[in-house]
Amino acid sequence: MRDYPAPFARWLAGVSLLLLVELGAVLSFVLGVANDLLRLTLGTAPLSGAVSTSQSLPTLISRDLVPNRGYYTGEEWAGTFLGLEPKYAWLIRVALVVVYGAVWCGWLWFGYITFRRHYRVADWTPTDDIIDRLRSHQWGKFGMVIVALFLLLALFAPVVSPTTMEQNIQDPYSNQIQYFSEETGEVQTTTAGAANRQSTSVGSVARNVGPWEYDNFNRFHPFGTLPSGKDLFTFLAYGARISLFIGVSSMLGAGALAMSFAMISSFYKGAVDLALVVTSDSIQALPVLMILILAAVVFSNTWIATVYNGALLFIALFTLIYWPYLWRAIRGPSFQVAEEEWIDAAKNYGQHPAQIMRKHMAPYIVGYMLIYASLTLGGVIISVAGLSFLGLGITPPTPEWGRAISVGQPYVASASWHISLIPGFLITLVVTAFNAMGDGIRDAVDPQSAEGDEATAAAAGGGGA
């Protein structure tokens, strides 16, 4: 790389450019997370100032650049992007985000190709085959596209939402909006909360703001409104964040546990393995939903339930509950790898057990781990939604998809059908997408594996708590 820096420099320049246009958002995200962590550990939040400064930095793709909130003066739209109708302004912004995401994906791929062409000495590696198989797996690619869109929705929730979280959901009565009143024929000001009260969706045609409609205050609702009059799309975009956060974190936790345990049990076998089998059996014997409900109730008034609106509690719970399922699923492959002669060879030249696991076992197991983690992730998302549906999940007013389904449930058969059905459909889509992605990875990692093998079914079944 030192001898031939040009291609790498070119790629790096692209990355910086992509980061630069979103500098404010990236910085405020990173600083925000750091700040929250500090607040948790130290009790103070020394970075709050930096966070607000970074939020004021210019970002290319932001709601300020392409505003969609405005009012209709009777002849034209004021306050929106280029005077366009809010829905088009919003669509342009969403499109920009999608394009930005796509450019990132493309650039990362280009980076990989650059690495392959200029820097990697080997002209073929086993990973190449895996990637080639993944590239030709249509169902897996479909899954990955949906998952990528879901990621964008979560990451760019503040940008793709037609309104903001503070204004519309958390603190509607402290925020003013302007609108054009047809009665008086002039622009008037009211609070978002007051406006919400008149934009509710509660079943009757007269009192319903459906998908792709404007309310009486010139506000555009791509998915309609909630019974409280809040914007459903905004609610779901922020809800995606928390679902994804819980899903990914708990799968990272459970995955790391499962993988270490699988390698330890297959390397040492015997009593260690037996102890793990007994432990995981005991955990798997517990009724998952019961435990979740119980824990949610027991811990509901403790500090742990307040961290990230209860998300931390669920991450811990899902990690503890799901590692046995993942461990079971990868124990077989892990034992298979442990039987290979190269493990003996490494022992023979004195390699340390930890290094044997890391270098000579982990590369073979991590693929399987990805498969089962993505299959189970869907299950976690469903579980969180299910708990929120029961009123035990994430604390209000933090948005969570399950709660949208729950509050919309009485209106399913009415004009306000969208409140339940849209989030329900989205959950199904996302879970299917994660499954499709898992299938794709499985066929890429392990081309011989037959369709619908037992372990997959078990992991997926275990996921649907």
Added chain:
Amino acid sequence: MSKMNTTPEQEHQATTADDEVLVSVRNLRKHYGADSFLSDDPVKAVDGVSFDIHRGETLGLVGESGCGKTTLGRTLIRLETPTSGEIRFDDTDITTLSGSDLKQWRRNAQMVFQDPDSSLNERMTVGELIRDPLDVHDWKTKSERDERVRELLEKVGLSENHYFRYPHQFSGGQRQRIGIARALALEPEFLVLDEPVSALDVSVQAKILNLLRDLQSDLDLTYLLIAHDLSVVRHLADRVAVMYLGHIMELGETERLFENPANPYTQSLLSAIPEADPYAESERITLRGAPPSPRNPPEGCPFSTRCPTKIRPEKYRSVDDDVWRAMEELRGILRERARTDRSIAMIARELLGLETRLSDIDEIVEEVFGGVDLPPELSTHVDRVVHEVTDGNPEAAQSYLKREIGGPCDTDTPEYYTVDDDGRSSYCHRHTAEYDPPSPTLRSE
């Protein structure tokens, strides 16, 4: 042949005192499952073997699969911890090494594995694979390691530019060369070659064997060559140890042993390979049945359940061969039945007094002794057996038969006897003056 109360090694040392011993093994045992509370009888994979390996020689280790030869090889390089016994390597007892001493010692003893598909981690480049042992032992500097890897690649007949390829891109023979290069990386003195060519095409086998021989003379290596293919051993080994059921049956200089096997087991094993001269009128000895389970080996001589020249008790020496063979077969069947675990259902049937599988003893006797003229004294034994088995005491039947028709091979462990002037030793009662010496044409007398 004189009986001498010594191990084969002490014998051998007497004749080849000038050779320096590199590895010296004494009464080595490796039992599996002995420490576990879950299993009943331990598997006696290696059950008391003693031998020496001299510096610079190749000791071949042959035997049928399951005889314990691979376990023995793995124990010698401490991939298994021995149950008891001693392995001296250059005067260090390596059975007690641990921690960094063990790691340090491992540089001296490496292994070439059987299956080139399984012995190389497919996710590492050839260079990384061969360098891994060097990295583990922090061998010199990084660039010297790279240099060493390239040198090793050349040495085993590959080329430098294979460094960044993956095992997947090589043929079986080439992969075995990579495995050999990795084994050589730390400059060991001793290599265990575990069936190094059995997974390869016949056309490639000779090349790999020649490579191993060239490397041996170049680098002063000492080999333990484990193989079931006798021609491979004959090609490469200076001396051969023949293993059966955890014991060494015969050990001696290769050509002499192959030309004139002394032990009944070696004789049977060798007669199983086709003669180079198809017109040679040699009698084939077919081995009866499968070897007994190492979980439950026979008392006395390990080969006693299958030996074609097993010693009969005095009073039955005159009995017709066919009759005697039928008697032994009956014993074999009883033993076989005891081995197959009785299922819960069978035990329940037995308790309820229902017919069990063992009650078809009449049919068995019918089949075994059909057309055989049974002398009256043997006939009583058979009747007794039928009686005991029908009563549900197959164990009693077994011990009765052993008592009545068993000979020294069933009760006494043989000794090692020196059988030629080159110090060859063989593990068989027949080398005593009392009995006829074993020979391939000898019938069970």
